[in-house]
Amino acid sequence: MKTSTESNRFVRGHGSVTVTTRKGRTVRIRHIRPTDAALLVDLFHHLSPETRRFRFFTALPDLPDDILWREARRYADFNERKQAAFIALAREGGKDCAIGVVRLVLDKNDPDTAEFAIVLRDDYQREGLGTMMLDLLIQLALVRGIKRLRGISLADNEGIHRLIQKCGFPVESHTSHGETTQIIHLE
Template sequence: MKTRTPHAVTTGVVVRSLRPTDRDDVQSLHERMDQHDAYLRFFGARPKHLEDLAESLCLQDPRHCALGAFIGGILVGVANYVSPAHQLDNDSTPVEFALVVDHEYQSHGIGTMLLTRLVDAARAHGIERMTAEVLAQNTLMLEVIRDRGWAHALRRDGTTLHLDLDLDLDEDAQADGPSARRRPVVM
């Protein structure tokens, strides 16, 4: 097993919106996940029908946004959000987001890069809040949120944390830096 280093190796990474033609690459990324990473992502075993997941991630419609990180043409990470079916334009209902990075590329800044770009896309679409369910042991995801300094709240339910990101920041908080944008963590 390779030793991972916590150094960012984001040079040469291309982040772009996923397209229907990326379906096989998205499926392959999820098939490469080891048991531990699948557990962190899906809270259990990898889904049986990865082709359906891959197809849904590559949809292009107003309710979905999915970004892929590519190195040398190989998909190494995906960040996406999906709006609830009932959500209307200018509705303050949060979108749900998820992130997965190939194990060999974790702790290299790719997850941070993807999630930062996803937050930027959400803000550009007028989205004010994003939510995710995260296992408490998923320290890499929690570190990304903490290190970026986004205003957030966490609620614990057993081993699961409900993460709520507030994207509707005022200009003063943004100008004061990451520590000014943090909210107390609620456990």
């Protein structure tokens, strides 16, 4: 019999949840699909230098298209045994636009731990959406038997530090060489 780590641990669901931000805007959140690369490319184009710096630890310039698309495909089409991701979508000009992503990746050496990362488009930050997306990721992690979620961020990234501190679970935190590691204990 397969163990949970060998099986398709983070199999993508087909449904979505609709939430309302603090400003009253409607956002739909669902699992990322392998066909979502174009949405991720568009999201990247709309991130400010500061948001890129916080998410990728360097103020990434506009990348050449081939590199950007390769990375977007990799972020959308991944191994479900090791990763899971939710995408947040808002209706703009009659179509769905990506306004945020949260993901977790299992630790290679410790199947009880996953590293997570989150990014929201600048114009959707500070409306409570980060809190809702982290809540969803925590629910998924709990259901899938993850015991620890690790977030690594720049030491000056107050937003993510506050978001994690408020998640409702015990958090262990330490900072070294300009990076902060926060571990959410789920058990």
